Amino acid sequence: MESIRGKMSLELDFNGLKDRLANYNRIILDLGTGDGRYTRYLADKNPDWFIIGVDACRENLRKHSQAKLHNMLFLIASAQDLPRELNGLVSHITINFPWGSLLESLLADDPLLMRGLESISRESASVDLRLNGGALAEVGTTLEAGAERIYSNMLQGGWQVETPALMKASALRTFPSTWAKRLAFGRDPRAMTLNGHMK
Numbered sequence: 001m002e003s004i005r006g007k008m009s010l011e012l013d014f015n016g017l018k019d020r021l022a023n024y025n026r027i028i029l030d031l032g033t034g035d036g037r038y039t040r041y042l043a044d045k046n047p048d049w050f051i052i053g054v055d056a057c058r059e060n061l062r063k064h065s066q067a068k069l070h071n072m073l074f075l076i077a078s079a080q081d082l083p084r085e086l087n088g089l090v091s092h093i094t095i096n097f098p099w100g101s102l103l104e105s106l107l108a109d110d111p112l113l114m115r116g117l118e119s120i121s122r123e124s125a126s127v128d129l130r131l132n133g134g135a136l137a138e139v140g141t142t143l144e145a146g147a148e149r150i151y152s153n154m155l156q157g158g159w160q161v162e163t164p165a166l167m168k169a170s171a172l173r174t175f176p177s178t179w180a181k182r183l184a185f186g187r188d189p190r191a192m193t194l195n196g197h198m199k
């Protein structure tokens, strides 16, 4: 699998990954990490957790992936084709403000994504999803209807999920990701959260 640090791309095999994760019990994966700000924030605040940021697009990752944190790794991968080396390792998945094919796969119950999420998860792994109104409007639905559809897809995929809840404007403003900030001060600052865990 391809890892990235600044402009440098590095091939990482299973043993290399195992070495990096050796001293960590809690592994968090931020899918669709964007510029990686949230991944870096978590790694900085939680030195005993290991945080993996994954995105299909490498260009935005240059800055945050250079931070000198031993408990952080960025992978270039598609959400529909997650590296097999991650199987069974992840304790917690975050998906913050997905758009594009990541959002479409969540809405369409795409087995490539849903099975991938299941495969990388450890027993009773947890998941936090944050959705925003603008991204759902772009694919022709509403925040509430989109969240409801994803909620039902997650249930079918074996996750025990709480009913979607509105994210308060203050929570959006203080959430430490670049997209949360953009949304909080943009035209449509509405978002919803879905939290759950593997049954």
Ligand SMILES: C[S@@+](CC[C@H](N)C(=O)[O-])C[C@H]1O[C@@H](n2cnc3c(N)ncnc32)[C@H](O)[C@@H]1O
Pocket: 031, 032, 033, 034, 035, 038, 054, 055, 056, 057, 077, 078, 079, 080, 095, 096, 097, 098, 099, 100, 101, 102, 103, 177, 178, 179, 180
């Ligand atoms: C709106 S941005 C949110 C970025 C970040 N989570 C944040 O809160 O700042 C959505 C991200 O999802 C990524 N994405 C979309 N489809 C994807 C896919 N199929 N696989 C991996 N990443 C994907 C995009 O490249 C983009 O970085």
